[in-house]
Amino acid sequence: MTDMHAEGRSSRQPPSDAPPSEGLARSGQRRQLTPEEAAQMEEKIRKVELAISLVLRIGVVVSVAVISVGLGLMFAHHGSYVPIRGHFSYRKLTSRSTPFPHTFSALGRALARGEGRGIVVLGVLILILTPVLRVAVGVLSFIYEKDPPMTIVTLYVLAVLIGSFFLAGV
Amino acid sequence: MRELQRTTDCSYNTCVTPLDFVVSLALISVAAGVLGSLIGLGGGVVIVPVLTLLYHVDIRLAIGASIVSVIATSSGAAAAYVRERMTNLRAGMFLEIATTTGAVSGAYLTTILPARFLFVFFGLVLGYSSFATFRRRHVAEPLSVSNDRIANYFDLHGSYYDPAEDREISYKVVGTKLGLGLMYVAGLVSALLGIGSGALKVPAMDSAMHLPMKVSSATSNFMIGVTAAASAGVYFIRGQIDPIIAAPVAAGVLLGATFGARVLGRVTSKTVRLVFVIVLVVISLEMLQKGIFP
Incomplete structure (x- = not known):
């Protein structure tokens, strides 16, 4: 039975206690890795994990920063939004007829005018694109790991x- | 003004102002992020009912906010889970074949299948999967052998370090075909109803594919962002992403998810399963109610 340890997928267990890998599934492609190769593979996988984690963190931090700036501007530009007790209900901003940018041309115009809501929408779009970027990094990392089946999948x-x-x- | 005074948000000439709205919604979103990241469902489970029932926001805008919260939970928590090797990256990315395909085909089926039927169907499926997960609540030991040819070919098995048990746990994956089928349905339902993609992903991995519960939750978390992103473009163009709702939701959920990701390591798989089952029962009842008494 193929055991993961022999292929270096498990990074915290020593490879010595693992039974020999037979390359059960992809026979011919898989052979038992030497300890050096296993260590190299392990290091590559760790690098990939850290790269994917980094992409996600950058996306998250950038989008939160942009959204916060936009939200701050929304309140700075509209004095009636701010008071805790006031006559201006939030429902004017959350009804179906509320205008806000939802096309790229409208977003561009809103950003050119420096509108807070345009900047918030930009931040949300950065957040939406983060998983897409994460998949793109996945493709590159499986090429780097020299794993054709997973490259095709991603x-x-x-x-x-x-x-x-x-x-x-x- | 007369119209506003009829509603609950304005009384004695003072209203819930945008500032009150943003601050209170951000605080609720933090809680949604913690819960969503812990059980791998995303924050939408909490956000949609809160927005529609508490704030009386239009359901279409609530679903747009839910998509944003799902992506926020996913990216916020996955950054930590992947670094800590709790996520099974290969299994996650492999199963995304089925979820993204399901999400795209779901966009076409919206016109054919009536929503009521879907709510009832999905409510029953979730009811069953909460039962299946509950039955497995004492199962802690993962499989050590797998004859699944797909799982072996793509090398989907893995191992993770469990801080609660203080040991490295390696596991084998089985039932890839059933898993792929369930993931396709998860993607389909997520595109059709805007909710519930994680609710099927976790049982698919935990019960059908025998991944450890914590790995299922972390991997579901990793995947839901991609499934949601596949339908987010549609929601943006349709004008369902309202900045004043999306901003506090995104910021609050991201903060909560980052915190929730620290909790998962410390609690036991049994606790995660029980919390998951409770939330699943609530969602399935909610769905059945929407389908039977709309």
């Missing part, structure tokens, strides 16, 4: 994601 996911944005008419 390429397919990336293609469907990008396709979905075009289908939406973005």
